[in-house]
Amino acid sequence: MKVGDRHYRSLWAEPDRGRVHVIDQTRLPHEFEVKTLTTVEEAVEAIRAMRVRGAPLIGVAAAHGVALAVDRDASNASLDRAVAALRATRPTAVNLGWALDRMQDKLANVKPLKRAQAAWAEAQAIADEDVELNEAIGRHGLALIEREHAARRRRIEILTHCNAGWIATVDWGTALAPIYMAHDKGIPVHVWVDETRPRNQGLLTAWELRQHGVPHTLVTDNAGGHLMQHGKVDMVFVGADRVTRRGDVCNKIGTYLKALAARDNDVPFYAAVPTPTIDWKIEDAHRDIPIEERAAGEVRAVRGLDAHGMPVEVAIVGDETAVSNPGFDVTPAKLVTGLITEKGIVRANERDLLEIWPRSQESKAYVT
């Protein structure tokens, strides 16, 4: 998508130079900076530090991390080391393990001499597929917005949580893809953007929407319920980090509260979900999805710019106060109106999910 007048993907590779470029999301929205990764260690650091973030992009970045590793050392030991280090970066988004399994499966039977080339090609394929999936999600979600617009004949108000836009993927985004398409088609849309403490991914969403000219308003995380009670939200669109075969949606902390408020106010709640985000092995979301517990420091401080426009971090609470920082929560399937997938809109339940992914019935481990 666009940054100023230029089209960017959030990650792109130069295999012949052994380099991967990413937009450093820790610098946004204040500075647009491209960071170049040349080693698997740098890829590990980029994912862990959330320079790259968002479930789909984490998977794509990990695949490229594997390519960086085997480019330097194509041995089995190097491949295994790289996969293990990347797998340990972040626990919740299933796309990470999905991409690493796919890289490992692909490379296991390739002779070391040919491995680097195969790794770059597979990582690129994963990136290109991500763009295709998101574009398809965009088209299906667009139909929902069009229907809403035909019924209401006024600007459509959509609330989103966290950032499920193009920088959380390779391009388009998941939850934001339908919004970009609606805007491009001339359908009037306005987005309520949840700030998403403590990492403020909502600022990334606001930045993206601004670059594309989509009208939006930033709100604090607690504002959504109030907006819904006052009829100011027509639909909620969120992304997902892991969706179970029963249709439970694990996404950024706070998503569940938005779903509860949406249900109480008859506002349809949709999660945008590409295939790699579905974890067919998980039966009980609360028991089995590993929820990332992030550093206390993220809660104890706020980050921004000082009076001179320089980045600054300000402490808001000291060590004397205990803090907890769970990164994700689970929205039960019963609160989800539908899942916007690349195959179409599907109800959030096992039977309907298996209807469009029939092969997943055979095995609890889904293989593309």
Ligand SMILES: CSC[C@@H](O)[C@@H](O)C(=O)COP(=O)(O)O
């Ligand atoms: C298209 S991305 C969907 C999700 O990955 C997104 O909503 C989210 O929760 C991201 O979490 P983050 O901790 O910023 O990686």
